[in-house]
Amino acid sequence: MEIENDLxxxxxxxxxxxxxxxxWMKAQSFKPRPGKQKQTFTVLMPPPNVTGKLHMxxxxxxxxxxxxxxxxxxxxxETLWIPGTDHAGISTQAVVEKLIWKQxxxxxxxxxxxxxxxxxxxxxxxxxxxxxNQQQKMGVSCxxxxxxxxxxxxxxxxxNKFFVMLFNxxxxxxxxxxxxxxxxxxxxxxxxxxxxxxxxxxxxxIKYKVKEAPGTELIVATTRPETMYGDTAVAVNSDDERxxxxxxxxxxxxxxxxxxxxxxDEHVDIEKGTGCLKVTPGHDFNxxxxxxxxxxxxxxxxxxxxxxxxxxPEIEGMKPKEARAKIEQLLTELxxxxxxxxxxxxxxxxxxxxxxxxxxxxxxxFMNTQSMSEEAVKxxxxxxxxxxxKGWENTYFAWxxxxxxxxxxxxxxxxxxxxxxxxxxxxxxxxxxxxxxxCIECKGKDFFQDPDVLDTWFSSGxxxxxxxxxxxxxxxxxxxxxxxxxxxxxxxxxxIIFFWVAxxxxxGMKATNKSPFAHTYIHAIVRDxxxxxMSKSLGNGIDPLxxxxxxxxDAMRFTLAAGSGYNRDLNLDPERIEGYRxxxxxxxxxxxxxxxxxxxxxxxxxxxxxxxxxxxxxLAELNxxxxxxxxxxxxxxxxxxxxxxxxxxxxxxxxxxxxxxxxILYGEDEKAKVLRATMLRYCFKKIVTLLHPICPFLTExxxxxxxxxxSLLITQEYVEFDPKLENAxxxxxxxxxxxxxxxxxxxRSAVNLKPKxxxxxxxxxxxxxxxxxxxxxxxxxxxxxxxxxxxxxxxGQERPKKSATFASxxxxxxxxxxxxxxxNDQINRIKKDIEKTQVEYGKVESKLNNQNFMNNAPEExxxxxxxxxxxxxxxxxxxxxxxxxxx
RNA sequence: GGGCGUUUAGCUCAGCUGGGAGAGCGCUACCCUUACAAGGUAGAUGUCGGGGGUUCGAUCCCCUCAACGCCCACCA
Numbered sequence: 028m029e030i031e032n033d034l035x036x037x038x039x040x041x042x043x044x045x046x047x048x049x050x051w052m053k054a055q056s057f058k059p060r061p062g063k064q065k066q067t068f069t070v071l072m073p074p075p076n077v078t079g080k081l082h083m084x085x086x087x088x089x090x091x092x093x094x095x096x097x098x099x100x101x102x103x104x105e106t107l108w109i110p111g112t113d114h115a116g117i118s119t120q121a122v123v124e125k126l127i128w129k130q131x132x133x134x135x136x137x138x139x140x141x142x143x144x145x146x147x148x149x150x151x152x153x154x155x156x157x158x159x160n161q162q163q164k165m166g167v168s169c170x171x172x173x174x175x176x177x178x179x180x181x182x183x184x185x186x187n188k189f190f191v192m193l194f195n196x197x198x199x200x201x202x203x204x205x206x207x208x209x210x211x212x213x214x215x216x217x218x219x220x221x222x223x224x225x226x227x228x229x230x231x232x233i234k235y236k237v238k239e240a241p242g243t244e245l246i247v248a249t250t251r252p253e254t255m256y257g258d259t260a261v262a263v264n265s266d267d268e269r270x271x272x273x274x275x276x277x278x279x280x281x282x283x284x285x286x287x288x289x290x291x292d293e294h295v296d297i298e299k300g301t302g303c304l305k306v307t308p309g310h311d312f313n314x315x316x317x318x319x320x321x322x323x324x325x326x327x328x329x330x331x332x333x334x335x336x337x338x339x340p341e342i343e344g345m346k347p348k349e350a351r352a353k354i355e356q357l358l359t360e361l362x363x364x365x366x367x368x369x370x371x372x373x374x375x376x377x378x379x380x381x382x383x384x385x386x387x388x389x390x391x392x393f394m395n396t397q398s399m400s401e402e403a404v405k406x407x408x409x410x411x412x413x414x415x416x417k418g419w420e421n422t423y424f425a426w427x428x429x430x431x432x433x434x435x436x437x438x439x440x441x442x443x444x445x446x447x448x449x450x451x452x453x454x455x456x457x458x459x460x461x462x463x464x465x466c467i468e469c470k471g472k473d474f475f476q477d478p479d480v481l482d483t484w485f486s487s488g489x490x491x492x493x494x495x496x497x498x499x500x501x502x503x504x505x506x507x508x509x510x511x512x513x514x515x516x517x518x519x520x521x522x523i524i525f526f527w528v529a530x531x532x533x534x535g536m537k538a539t540n541k542s543p544f545a546h547t548y549i550h551a552i553v554r555d556x557x558x559x560x561m562s563k564s565l566g567n568g569i570d571p572l573x574x575x576x577x578x579x580x581d582a583m584r585f586t587l588a589a590g591s592g593y594n595r596d597l598n599l600d601p602e603r604i605e606g607y608r609x610x611x612x613x614x615x616x617x618x619x620x621x622x623x624x625x626x627x628x629x630x631x632x633x634x635x636x637x638x639x640x641x642x643x644x645x646l647a648e649l650n651x652x653x654x655x656x657x658x659x660x661x662x663x664x665x666x667x668x669x670x671x672x673x674x675x676x677x678x679x680x681x682x683x684x685x686x687x688x689x690x691i692l693y694g695e696d697e698k699a700k701v702l703r704a705t706m707l708r709y710c711f712k713k714i715v716t717l718l719h720p721i722c723p724f725l726t727e728x729x730x731x732x733x734x735x736x737x738s739l740l741i742t743q744e745y746v747e748f749d750p751k752l753e754n755a756x757x758x759x760x761x762x763x764x765x766x767x768x769x770x771x772x773x774x775r776s777a778v779n780l781k782p783k784x785x786x787x788x789x790x791x792x793x794x795x796x797x798x799x800x801x802x803x804x805x806x807x808x809x810x811x812x813x814x815x816x817x818x819x820x821x822x823g824q825e826r827p828k829k830s831a832t833f834a835s836x837x838x839x840x841x842x843x844x845x846x847x848x849x850x851n852d853q854i855n856r857i858k859k860d861i862e863k864t865q866v867e868y869g870k871v872e873s874k875l876n877n878q879n880f881m882n883n884a885p886e887e888x889x890x891x892x893x894x895x896x897x898x899x900x901x902x903x904x905x906x907x908x909x910x911x912x913x914x
Numbered sequence: 915g916g917g918c919g920u921u922u923a924g925c926u927c928a929g930c931u932g933g934g935a936g937a938g939c940g941c942u943a944c945c946c947u948u949a950c951a952a953g954g955u956a957g958a959u960g961u962c963g964g965g966g967g968u969u970c971g972a973u974c975c976c977c978u979c980a981a982c983g984c985c986c987a988c989c990a
Binding site for chain 2 (some may be wrong): 251306606682812816878891
């Protein structure tokens, strides 16, 4: 029979995506609305870079956050999900500089600061929304009216207010200090932005003459001989018997023949290298500390671009690598090079530029984070903020318990300019929240603002505050600061726990005395199928938008949600997306089946007395899925939530309930038809409700057909656990019924019966309830296993001879097939089964015979083992009787 | 050097406070059966990384070794 159906045979994700996103936006479904929970639930989206293109990390961010926010919205929280974008100082500036160079062969200095910034803004207005469009393809349900850009007016106010506050407390200070200098960016960067990589290099031993002791030579070991122009001492350990008598004398640096003191310092390791250390306070972090202890002068031998300056005449203008070769040659000529051997060195590289970082002394702004770190640590220790999974707090603690002052100034133009002003008339230097009109000291008009901008993470650290209007009173009022701050949950990757989570905690608590959020859920990092990082150079990146185009956003989202959970890595195989696309389609087709019968369905569930056994069963199963999904979603176990609904849809609803419904729907009993249609409609409503947070488009599409467009699923109430629907007895019966059905199919398959071959089945069971259940469901066995006729009796009855058989613990199945089956084959099958069952029985029996087990194991466990033993025994008995029926 | 993590079916991973191991994908056989071949039915597969210990009992707890991965620090 062909059913009339105007629904497409496969689900079309693309049209559903565009249609429903548009509908939701128009209906303002993403806006916070008070609900039955009388509580708010706020999530702050990690702002992607304006220059960014959506990658898998963003897709995972979007999926988990959207699933959570949709779930909470349906639970009746007043939900707010705040989107935004980050100005991303360095990368944005680089992108625009590159573009201008390509088009006009001009660099930013040619244009001047004002014109350059105008160009960057222009670029941002034109291209900065690309990532937002891409996020919308994923179905994100954030309130776009809250969208904030980190350089907007309010974030700028936040930055200035916070800066001035700390400046006035002396926690932000300016200092000549050795910093990580990125020669490409020509800016200082923070410790956190330096990545160490192993680089092959050499270990050089160089002769230094001692002036006061002619003939004596110190052998100095170094990996960077080219920095000798910046040496201001040679250091040995004061306890080193070999050299301590030389302390106070003078060493002569080869090539330049400059004289430097020989000093004793505890930093020098007697065992390491030669025990003699060249001290270059201007270009080495340890040497800088030694220099401070001994009051050594600092010589800067590098230009801002990383080349050597005129203080290193022989290598002036060279890059370090070239300079090193030159120095090596000069030293060899002077016979000052004693040894050169291979050495692996861990060298700092810029996170953005990937260029070797040069330690260099310069005047920078720093933030003292000592006390803020302590507060941030305490908030996690005392549970004000909790990490999910909990293990990530270790990473957080490791960073915050060893705080270093944070270098916050960058020699860039694109960013929040440091709100510090210098008077040219007097020496005044002050911080101000708004541009001053005069010098605070001399009232003069001739002053200028610090040209540097702040580290991007400075404004990111204030993001939970500034997105809700802080510190602007009116904006805070409008955006509901008091209502939505602190946020509920932050979702992000572990790679930015230091950069972002820790900074938001420090800065948020400093500004408000409250942790900016209650939970931090750390999700996995998306990697390729083999567990490798996705990168441009490997070419192994998977573009989420390609996947969405190919399989649909729902399948993409389901895959990411199913792979997340508490993992550290999510190894993504596009085949998995295909698999879940099939799941999406499966549900769609289940709906296609039900759809033509919907006009018969009533709105409300019929009274319980009219429920069929199968109805009771599916409602009980549905109910337990609702219970576990609620629990899983609350714990950020999106993986568990996915496997729950997946298993329910496939293994309960489609495989059994729908199959069992066909007999009724195609039958003659009109009343039963109405009941079943009503039940199916009800189940579908619950299923799409449960699944909606993960697959919003498919579910909204199905909902529209179920409800005839009267309402939107996005704002429906989530399915809650209902104790009245529990029904363990029916579930047990149904499981046994499934056992029997599967057993019959098993027999059919074992004797190679074709699906078209009808069979006669003799069942034997002592379970009276089951017998009744099966009797009542006897018509369904025709559909499920092509059973034409059959009987069910207790095990006392005589078994038919020469049959294909199967035994479960509760039921024996006989399919008389005399002449059609190979008797020996059957006997072998049964013998094999007996062996297997005996092994099982042996295991449990030995436990029951073990006095220690019986004395120590809890009652519950003992009973369980007893039950297993008797079940195995019964099955053995059945098998043996079956066997004997063949002889 | 310090820390964290991982090691379970061919692949990707679950496995809650210890009671005898699961899913998806893949694979094999048979089926275009009237929602779905992006499908159905049936099926195979594991010394739960190695060794030791605690326990009546260990994939789970403890010790140890190994491999892999990540983070931090530092290397003259």
